[in-house]
Amino acid sequence: MAVLVNVFSVPFKLYHFSQSRNVTGRKRSGHHRQRSGHHRQRSGHNLQRSGHHRQRLGHHRQRSGHHRQRSDHHRQRSGHHRQRSGVILDR
Known part of the structure; x- marks a missing residue:
């Protein structure tokens, strides 16, 4: 009986591990998707930043x-x- 339980527990562990791995993979892909969305937002922020940079250049011109x-x-x-x-040379 013990051997049967062991044999059953090992594939169950492997299955559980694969399932957990799948979940992490899904989680990762979801995180990546969120990250890509964040990147899009970041690019938009960059555009806004470039506009700010233009204003800064104008400010620099004024400061010249x-x-x-x-x-x-x-x-x-x-x-x-x-x-x-x-x-110092004298000293």
């Missing part, structure tokens, strides 16, 4: 004048850095 002023400030700073390096 400020950037020029900043570059001038950096030049002054670089001169200060040269003086500082001279002090």
Whole structure:
């Protein structure tokens, strides 16, 4: 009787494993489908983002004048850095 139960339990386990595997496979495919849908939403978000990027470019254009002023400030700073390096050489 024990041998029969073992023989029965082994195929049952295998069947149960295959069934569980099938369920996971289905679950995975379902998740993948959801993911693809999410990807579509993401692509739409990308489009929205690109629009935002365009706005950002426009903002950058407006900021270009400020950037020029900043570059001038950096030049002054670089001169200060040269003086500082001279002090280090002196030491």
